[in-house]
Amino acid sequence: MPPATALMLKALEPEGRRAEQELNDFFRAFCVEAVDDIYKKHADLLAAVYKIFGGSKTPPGKPKYMALGEFQLLLELANAQTTGFLLRNSAWAFRMGMMCQTDESGASRFQEMSLVEFQMGVGAVAFLAARATSSSLVPTVKRLVQLLAAAMKERKDKPPK
Structure with a gap:
């Protein structure tokens, strides 16, 4: 079993x-003052979007x-795809926003996105x-925030089913 495990890990190493x-490229592009300024300006909006769209699965x-x-x-x-985002990558974006957890096999926390993790996920x-x-990220973040605000407004305007 150990040699088979070593071969499997060696085969997966390039993808890792x-x-x-x-992830390193993401952090380099995301953790800049211009992006931080956008997040500070729209902190209340992002918190409201998180509150309206999150929580339905929470026990x-x-x-x-x-x-x-x-x-x-x-x-x-x-309509995040209008920014060039492929919706099939949404799980990867979700995971990129999540903080690593010490025990991801015995708890569900790694599937529970907090507000801060949501902000990272949007990034x-x-x-x-x-x-x-970072220069191409700034206009994309701005556009995405506009799209999230429109989705929130539409969700709030719809009567409950």
Whole structure:
């Protein structure tokens, strides 16, 4: 079994390195003052979007969180694909926004997106859409925030079913 495991890990190593490089590129593009300024300006809006679209999967008595399905629905309703984002990458953007957890096999926390993780996930969507450098990420984040605001307004205006 150990030799087979070693062979499997060796075969997966290039994909792991590619994913690691993509995350490093994302952090380099995302963690800049211009993007931070957008997030500061729209902090209340992003919190409202998170609150409206998240929480439907949260069990009673637990703190509200956003699940993957809620994140995917939001991106679909916001027409995130108009930024160049491929909706099939929504789970990857969700995961890019999530913080690593110490025990991802014995708890569900790794599937429960907090507000801060949501903000990172939105940045990941913009990054994947723009295949970004920080200069191309800024206009994509701005456009994505507009789309999220429109989706929120539309959701609030619809009467409950």
